[in-house]
Amino acid sequence: MNKGLLDRDNPVSGLHPEDTEVTGRVCGAIAQIDIRQVYKNNSNNAIDAAYIFPVPDSALVTDFHASMGKAEVNGFVMEREEARQAYGKTAGATEGTLLPGEGRQDIPGVALGMIPPGERVCIHISYIQQLEYYGNQLRISVPALTAPDGYGILPEECSQSREENFSKTRLVIWMALHRRAVSFQSPSHAIKVDRPEEYKAVISLQGEYTGLDRDFVLLCTFREEESSRGTAYCTGSNGGTLYMTLVPWLPDAEGAGARDYIFLLDTSDTMTGQRLAMAKAAFNTMLRNLSEIDTFRIAAFGSDVHTFAGGSSLPYAQASLDRASRWISALTPEGRADMFKALRYALPPGNNGKSIIMLLTAGRIEDSDDLVNYVKHNIGKNRVHVFGADTRANLCMLKRIADVGRGSCQVLRQGESMEDGAIRMFCGITGTVAERVGLDWTGIEAEDVFVSGLINVRHLEPITVLARFPGPLEGKALLRGNTDGGIFHLALDASDIEQDNRWGFIEKIWAKKKIEHLEGVLAYTAPEKYERVREEIIRLSKNHNIPTAFTCFVAVKVVPDRLTGLPVPRMLPVFQPAGEVYNDGEGQGNKADDIERQSTGGKAEPLTRSEILRMLARNQQANGAFYAGTADSLLAKLNTTALALIAFTAVREGTNIYRRQLEKSVKYLIERVTNGRITPERRENTQTLLRTILALKLCLESGVIKQTEEEWVLRWIDDIREGAEASLALTGGQSELLDFLDGDIQWQCRHTIKGIAAINDSPSILKKRIALSACEGDAVPALARLGVLEALKR
Template sequence: MIGYGLKGSKLLQGEVYLKEVGISGNICGEYVEISIKQVYENKGKENIDGVYTFPIPDTAVITGFEAALGGRTLKAIVEDKAKAKKIYEDSNETEVNFLSLEEPSPNVYQFSVGQILPGESVKIKFSYMDMLVYEDDSLMLTIPSVLQPRHMDYEQTNVDNEYKSSLNLLIEPLAKINIESPSHKINVEWEEDINLAKVTFDENNTRRDEDFVLFLTEEKPVEAAGMIYEYMDDNEDKGILYLRLLPKLDNLEEEKPNNYIFLIDISHSMVGTKLEEAKNALQLCIRNLSEGDSFNIVAFESKLHFFSDFGKVPFNEENLRKATEWINSLSAKKGAQIFEALKYALSERNAIGCSTILLFTDDIVENEEQVLQYVKDNIGDNRIFTFGIDTSANSYVINKLAQLGYGKAEFIYEGERIDDMVLKQFSRIESPQVDIQEIDWGSMKVERTYPRTIDYLYNREPFSIFAKVAGEIEGKITIRGKVGIEEYIKTIDLDGLDLKENAELIQRVWSRKRIESIEERMRTERGEVYDSMKKKVIELSKEHGIISPETSFIMLEIIEDPVLGMPITHIVPLNVSEETEKNISHANFLDVPTFVYRQTGIPAKEDIQKNGDNAVLDFKYPRANILRVLAKNQFADGSFVDINKDQVYNKLETTAMVLLAFTLGKDDISMYSNQLTKSIKFLLKAFEENEVWFDEKLSIEAILALRVCTQKGIIKGQLSEQAERVLSQLSLKLQGYGNEKAVNLINSTARVTLRNIAPVLFNVSEDGKTIKERLIITDEKDSIYNLAKLGILKSV
C-alpha cells in the first residue's frame, strides 16, 4: 500500500485529504523506473507531523524521493556514507525540520517530512528502479495501490474522498508485444514507425485503490534481442549496447545420470537456525535428484560423518527415506574439518564418473592456500558450488573454491533463506546450459562489459549483457559455445536492433550493475586495490544517484528567497537507521529474478526450535513457506501424498493438487522446476499405464494441473508432445461424464486462475462468492493434501 500517516497530534475526521496521484515511468526492455507523485492537503486546524509510507517491490532499488511543503523543497541526494554521518552528527536542526527514513517492515518505507501547517498542501514524490519478472513469454509490472490518508493507530478516514489519478508510462520493448492490464482499464497508443508505446489510464479510472498490474506479452519470443543507446561524452560518440539472450535448449536436452556429493558443516558455529536452514536446503536438494543419479552426504566437524560409508548410492525411494532421517538427526559439534571433507569429495570415484559438489559452511579457513592448491591440482572434471553462510565465512576462499571448481559462490547473510538460493543454483545445475567459449564483438571498440566474463547461459533463463562502446555500434556479434558435445552459435545483427535516444534509464541500470559487480569483487581484494574499488563505487553512486553500500542519502533543501528572487539551498540531515541503510543499499536486482534472497516472513527462531517446520504453516506466514514445506515432502518418483494415504489414487490426486498449488499465483517457482517436472512425468506415466484410475474428479484435477504447467512453461521440449497427447485423451474422457461446467472450463482458452477453477475444485456458497472449505493441518507429513489446498487458496 501507499499511504500517508499522521502522528503527534489528535486525529480529526477529514483532516488530511489525498488530492492527486500521478504515476509516470519508463520501461526499457526488462527494466523499469517508476515515479509516484501524491498531493495531500491538511484541512484541519492543527499542525500535523507527516509520515509518508510507501512500499516498493523487494527486487527494487530506490532512486529518489522528495517533498514540497511550505515553500520548501526537500530532495534526496547521494553522498559518501562517512560524510553523510558527519553531517547528521553535526546538525542542530530543530524537531520541526526533523527528517527520517525507516523500514518498519520488509520493503515498506516511512519518510518523515516534518510538520504540515493547517491549510497547507504537501507534494510527495518517490522513484524506484526494478527489473521485471519474465515468465511465460511475458513481463509483468505491478505498482502497489494507493490508500487514503490514515492515522497510524486508528481507522482509515476520508474513504469517500475523490482524487485525480493519472498514468503516463512509456514502453520501449525488445520485441513486438501485446499490452494488457487485468486490474485497470487502460489506453495504449503506439508511435508510428517505431516500437514505442504510451500507456495511460482510461478516463473512467478516477481512483487507485488496488494494485496496478500490466502484462507485456511478446508476440514471437526471440533468442536474442536488444537496444542501442547513443549519447555524447566529452564531444565523443558513446553508446551502451543492451542485449537480452534467452537460450532455447530443449531440443538439445539430454537426460543423463549425475553424481552429487553434499558437504555440510555441522561445527559449533552452525548451531541453531543456520544448521536448521542448511538441513532444510539439503532435504530439498536430494528431492531434486532423478532416477539414475547417485549421491552421498558428508557432515563435517572435527571428524567426518558419512550418510553412506561405501560411497555414493543410487537415488531411489529407500535411499531418499534413509537420507531424510539421517539429515534430520544431524546436530552441531566442535571443530570443522573442511579440508578433509574436500579431499574426500575430490578423491571419491565410482563407475559413472566425477561429481558435482555442493559445500555449505560458515567456517573461516585458516590454511587457505594449502586448501586452494589442493583443489586446483585435483579438481579434474568435478564441479564445486560453494555457499558461505553468515558474514563470518571466509569470502576469499569461498569465492576461489567455486572459481577453481568451475562453479559459482553464493553468500547467505543473516535473515536470508538458504533453501531459495540453493534450489535456484541446483535448478541451473540440472538444466541444459551453454558453456560460453567466446563472444566476438566484431569491429566495435568495446571499453567495458557487464558481466566482465560469461561462463554459462541457462535454458530459457533471460540473461542480460551490457557493453559500453566508444564510437558507432554496428556490425554483428557472435556468441560461440557448447551444449554438452553440441555446438552453439548465435549471431546478432546489430543493424536490426532499435536505436533509442533516451539513455537515462539504461545508464542507471549500467551504473547499478557496475556498482554491484565491483562490490562483489571487493570481497576478495585487500589493501590499495580494495580502496581503489571503494572509491570507484562512491564515484558511480554519486554521479548517477544510485545508492550503494558505501553511500547514503542526505536531503537538499531548496527555499525560494522572496527578497533575492532566487533559490537558497542547504543540506538537511536525514536520520536513517543502520538496518534500513543496509537494506536500501543492498537492494539487489543484479540477477533478478534469478537470485533474490531478502527475508520474507521467516518465523521467529524460538518458533522454529519449538515447532519445527510446522512453525511456517501458520496462516499469517507467506504462501512461499507452504510451498517450501510441500517441496520438502516429495517422494523419489515425483509424487506427493499424505504419509498414511499412499494408495495410487491418493498419490495421483495429491500430486495434481500440489502442481496447482505451485503454479497458480505470481510466485517465482523456477527453483522448483526439477521437482515439478518429476511430478508431471509421474502423472503422465500413471495415465498411460492405467487410465482407469482417472475418474471424473481426478481427470479434472489432472487436466487443470497440466494446463497450468504448460502455461507456466514448465512442460517443454520432448515432454510437451506426451503432455498434449494425455491432455487430449483426458478431455475426451471427461466429456463422457457429461459435466458441462467442467467441460466448458477445460475447453476455455482463458488463463487458469483460482477464480475460474474454484467451482470445480472446492465447495462454494450458493451465490458463488465464498469458498467453504475446512482444512485441518496437523503434522506436515499427514497434511500434504490440505497444505496443497491452502497453497491454492493463497494464490490470489
Template sequence: MSVKDVKLERLSINGHICGEFVEFTLSESFKNNTGKTIDGEYVFPMPETAVLTGLEIRLGDRTLESVVEGKEDVENIFSEESFDGLNPLKLESYENNLYKLTIKDILPSELVKIKVSYMDHMIYEDDGYRLTLPKIINDDVMPNKFYFSIIVKSMVEMVIESPSHKIDIEREDETLCKITLEDTEVLDRDFVLDLTEKHPIEASGMYYTIDEEKEESILYLNILPKLDEEINDQGNNYTFILDKSNSMMGEKLEQGKNALQLCLRNLDDTDTFNIIAFDEEIIIFSEKGKVPYTQENLRKASEFINSLQPSSEEENLMEALKIALEEKNNEGISTILLFTDDNVEDEEEDQILDYVKNNIGDNRIFPFGMDTSVNSYFINKIAEYGYGKPEFIYYDEKIEDMVVRQFSRINSPQIDVLKIDWANLDVLRTYPRSIEYLYDREQFSIFALVKGSLEGNISIMGKVGDEDYKVTINMDSFDLEENVDLIRRAWGRMRIESISERMRGERGEVAESMKNKIIEISKEHKILSEETELLMVEGFQDPVLGATIKKAVPLIVDEEALKDLGSGYFIDSPRFLYDASKKANKKKSEIDSTKLVSREELLRIIARNQFAEGSFDNSEESTLYDRVENTCLALLSFGLGKEDLNLYNKQIDKGIRYVARTLTDVEELLDENLCILALSTFKALGKKGVLRNNTDQDIIEAIEIINNVIKYNEYTTLDGLTKLNRFDIITEIAIRTIVSEPIDQEQIMDKIKYNVKENIRDIARYAISKLI
C-alpha cells in the same frame, strides 16, 4: 502528538522503469503546527534488494543533500571539522525494510521536506514484471496535495495493467509511456502494476549516447534463452558435503539441511549420489559409495540429513574432500557441492587447496560460503581449482534458495558462449567482464561501454552441447532518450557488484586497488556500496567570495542501516512488499503467528516433500487417487502465484509428468474433482512457461483424455467444456473448490513449527488461500 500537530502537506511519488530496472523518489512535506520546537521521526520503506541513490532534507530555507564518500574520507572529515551548534541527523534500521530518520530542532510552523530515492531490479516472470508499491497514506493522514507518475521505457511493447488502482496510460510510442493515477485514486492500499510483454522475444536491447563527439554509448542488452531439455541417459554423479561443526549450529545448519533435501528432489532416476557430513569426525550416508536415486534411497537420505547435529568445534574438511574425490563412479565424473562456514586454519587452508588442485581430475567442486564472515579467498580458490563456481550467502539471504538456484544451473542445459560479434563497435568495457555461460530460462543482462556508430546487429554465438547457438539483436531501433540517469546508475551498480565479487578472491595491493575503484564508481553515480558511507552537506552563500560553500552536516547511520542501504544485490528477488504505515511500537511478538509463514516459505516446505517419482505427498502408503490429488494441489500452489519459479523448474516438471502420465495410464481415476484440478494445474503451469518440450506432449495427451471423460460423463456442456479449457475460468473454479473446505491455520502452523509433515494437502491449500 496528534495528526493535526504535524500536517502532511504534500506527497509526491515519481518512478522510472527502464527494462528490468526501477528507481523511485518519494517526496513528502510536513509542517510543524505544534507551536513549539520539536524533534521529528520520519519512517520510510525501501526494498531489501534496493540501494539508496539519494537523500535530501529541507528545513525552512536550509537544504541538506547526501553525497557518497569513502569510509576513511568520512572519518577524516568528522575528525577535522567542528560541528558545534549542529544537531546531528540520525538514520537507523527500524523494522524489516523500514528506516527511521530523526531530525532535531524543527522550529514552530517550519516546513520539512524529505526526499528519498532508491533503485532496484525487477524479476522477469510470466513474460513480464510485477511491481508492488506499499500503502503510503493512512485514512487519518491525507495530504493536501498528491502527485504520482511512473515513466516506463521497455525493450518491447508491454500490456500494462493495475489490478489495484484505476490508472491512466499516456503513450508516446510502443515502448515509452507515462502512468498516472486517476484523480480519485490515492495510495491508501498497495499499488500493483503488471507489465506483460505483448510479443515476447529471446533478445532485445537499448542504448544511450553519453558523448556524441567521441561516439561513446552504453549498450544494455537483455537475453532470455529457452532451450530444449537435454536427454542424459547416463545420469550424473553427486556428492554433497555438509559442515556440521559447532560454528554451523542453529539456522545455518538447518537451512543447509533443507537445501540438501531440495537438491535431492532435483535428481533424476538415472543419477547417483552420496552425502558426507563432517566436523572433527566424518559421517557418510553410504559407506559403499554412491547409490542410485530411488524412492527408498531418497527416504533413507532424508532421514540421514534430519539426524545430523553438531558435535565438535573442530573441522576435518580435508578428509571429507579426500573421500569425495577418491570415491569411484560406475560411469562419468563427480559433481561435488560443499556447504561450509569455513573455520579452517591458514596452514591447513594451503594444504587443502594444494590437494584439490592436484587431485581434482575431471571432477567439479561448487563451494557455498554460508556466513558473511566466511574466508572468501579460500572459497573462491576451491572453486577455481575445482572448476566450479563459488556462491556466498549474504546477510538475511535464504540458503536454500541460493543453493537450489545454483544446483538447477548445474543440471540444466546451458549455452557455452564462444563469441560476441559487436558489429563495427569498439568495446571499451563490459559487465560482466567475461560471459562464459547463459542459463536456460534465466534472464541475463549485458552492459557495454562502446565506441562507434550504433547500426546493424549484435550476435551472441555459442554451443548447447554439440549444437550451435546464435541469437541476434538489431541495434537500429532501440535508441534511449528517457530514463538515462537510471541506466547510468544501473551500469555503475553492476560494475560495483562485479568488482566486489572479484575482490573476494584477492588480497594485498590488488584488493586495495579494487576497493578504490568501487569508491570511485560509488561517488560518480551517487550509489552507496560496502566501501562507502553517506554524508550530508549544506550549501552556504559566502558574501565575500560570492560563491556557494558546502559544509558537512553530521549524519549518524547505524551499522545495520548502512549495510542494508548499500548492499542490495540485483541477483536477488526484489521485495516491494511491505507496509509503510505499520506502527512504530508493534513488536514481532504481537503479530499473529499465522502471518509469519510467507508463501515463499510454504513453497519451500512443499518442495522438500516430493517423492523420487515426482509426486508430492506425505506418505508412501497414500492411495493413488490421493497422491495425484495432493500433487495437483502442490503444483497449483506454485503455478497460481507470482513467485520466481526458476528454483523449482525441475521439481515442477517432474510433478507435472507424474500427474499427466498417471492419468493417461489410469484413466479410471478421473472423477469431476480430479478433472478440474488436473486441467487447472496444466493450464496454470503451461502459462508459466517452465515446462519442457517432452512434458508438453505428456500434457496434450492427458488433456485429451480428460476432455473425453468430461464429455462422456456429462460433467458439463460442450460450451462449458470450451470454457474449462480457458485458464481464467478453470483457475477460478479450482480455487473456489480448494478453499471451499475450512482451512485450519493454527493446525498447519503447528505442523510447520514442530516439523510435522503429515499433510501436504492442507499446506498446499493454505498456500493457495494466501493468494485470495
C-alpha cells in the same frame, strides 16, 4: 553506526543530520544514488569533523560537495603525483595524509576541519553501483544514515531535546527496468510503489518523513521469462553508450546422463538454531531434484566428518531418500568447522571421479592456501560448488575454493530465504548450460564491448552488455549459442532500445569497465605502447571521476581570505575512521540476520504461498508424486499430486527453481493414470482426470514441460478426449471432460482453476490440519489444497 559526519576526537558528539534526502536512479542493474544531508553542531564547542561516506562496499563515489558557512569543499580526481605535490604546497597538508588508492581505490571519507558551535554543514555525495541479479530478483540497498534511535547520538550538554533534533528523511528511487517486474518489496521499510509504465517504477518511503535508521533494502522480483531490452545514453551526433540486458530461455536436452552427487553440510557451531534447520530443509529439497538414474552421498562436518550410509554412493530411490531424510533430520551442531576434512573426504588423493559436489556452509573460515592448493591438485573431473549460508561468510575464501574446484560460489543475500537461495544455486549448476555462445552485431557499430555472464550461460540468468557506439544506433544485437537441447538465439533490435540523455551514469560504469580492462593488460603491454595506455586510463579517470592506480580522489576546501576576500584553496586529508559512533554488536549490513531473527523467533514461519511451496517441494516422493503416505489410494495420490502441481503453476512467478521436480510430477501423473487405467468411462475418475489435465495445461503454459515432451503431453490429453468421446457414444448424456476440453476455456483463468480444483475446505480449516499433523509429510494433502487457494488470491 560509523558513517556520516562525526568528531575525529570524540565520536560522541552533537553532530547529527537534521535533514536527509536520498534520490536514486536505477537503469537495468546499474544505480546512481545521491545523498543530501544537513548537519548542525549542537554542542557548545568547535568540532574537528570528518565525513565518512555512507556507501555500500561495492559502490564508487563519483562526486562530493560540502558547504560550511562561507567555506566550500569539492571532491574530484587528480593524477597521483600532482596530488602529492598539491598536498605538499598547501596549508592543508598534514603528516601521514593518506592518498586514496594507496592499497585501495576507494575513499573512506574526508576530514572537513573545525566546525564552530551552531554552524550547519550541507553535504552532497553521489555514488554509482553495478547491482547483481540473483535469480529473478534484483536487490537495491542504501546504507543506514542515522543511528537506530533516529536522532543521532547527543551529548549531555546538548541544549535541544531529541524531539527537536529528529532526523527527517525523504527517499525516492526512479527505475527504468530491463525486465518485466512482478513485485516490489522492502523487508526493511514501508514503501509506496508507482508504476507509470510497464518498465518504469517510482519507489518512495511511505510517508514524507521517515528516519532511515537502518539499511533500506528494496527487492524487485521479475517474471521468469525470456527477455531482451536495452537503454542508450546518447551524446548527440557523437553516439553514446549502450547498455543491454539479455535473459535467455535455453532449450533442455532430451535426456541427461546419470550423475553422481556429493552433498557436504556444515554442522559446526556456526550453524546452530534456525540456520541449521533451514540448511536441512534445503538439503531435503535438493535431494528431490535428483533423477532415478543418479547416485548420491552425504556427509556432515563440524570438527569431524560424519557420513551417511557409511560413505557409500547410493542409487536415488524412495528407500534411500527416506533413509537420507531421517539421517539429515537427526544432525546436530558439533564443534568448529573443519572444511579441509570434508573436502578430503569428497576429493581423496588420486581420485578419478566425476562428481558434482555441493558444499553448504556458514563460511566463517580462515584463509588457507593449503586448502585451496589441495582442492586444486585433487579436483580432477569433479566440480565443487559452494553456498555460503551466512551474510558474514568469508566470501573471498569460498570463491577461491569454487574457482579451483571448477565450480560456482554464491552466498546468502539479505532478505532471501536460505532454502530458496541454495535451491536456486543447485538448479543452476544442474540445469542447462549453453556452449559456444557469441554476441553478434548486425548494423550496430559497437566499440569497447564489455559483457558479463557470457561464460557458462545458464537458463534465465541475465547477460549484461556495455558498449560504445560512434554514430546513429541502427541494426540489432544477436545472442546465440548451443545447448544439448538445440540452438538458441535472442535478438534485440536497435529500434527497441530506449534512447535517453538522463542516464549518464551508464557511461561511468562503462568507463570503469574499460579502466579495469586497461589496468589488467598494462602489465603485458609493450614498452612503446605503455605510456599511451597509461594516458588513456588517466583521461577516463579524470573525465568520469573514477580513481585508478594513477589517479586519486581528492578534496579541496575553498575559504575566503579574511583580508582580501579572495578564495584560498586548501587540500583536505582523507580520513580513515579509527572508531565507531554507534555499534549494535553485529555491525552494519546484516539485515538478513535481523529478518531471520524476527521471522523465526521460536515461532513457525507464516504459511505464505512461498513457504507452502517450500514445504511441498521438500516432501515430494522420489518418483515425483505428492501424497501423505503409502496407504493412500491411487486416486488420492493422483488428486494430491495434481493439486500440488496446480499450486505451483497457477501463478508462474517463484516456480522456476522447482522446475525439475515438477517435470517428475508430470511424468508421474501421465504414467500412473495410464498404467492405473484411470479412464473416462468410470464417473468417479472425472474429477481426477480434470485436475490432471488442468495441471498439465498450466505446466505447458508456464514452460515447465520441456519442448521435446510437449507433443507427448498433448497426445496424452488427446487420448483422454478420445476415451471420453467413446464413452459418451456408448452411454449418451453429457461429458464434463468434453465440455472443458472442447470449450473455449482459458486454463489460467481464476474461475477455471477454482471450478476444476473444487476445494471446499476453508483456509483456516486447512491450516489447522497442517498444524496438527505429526510431521510435514502428513500435511501434504492439506498443503496442496491451501497452495491452490493462496494462488487463487493472485
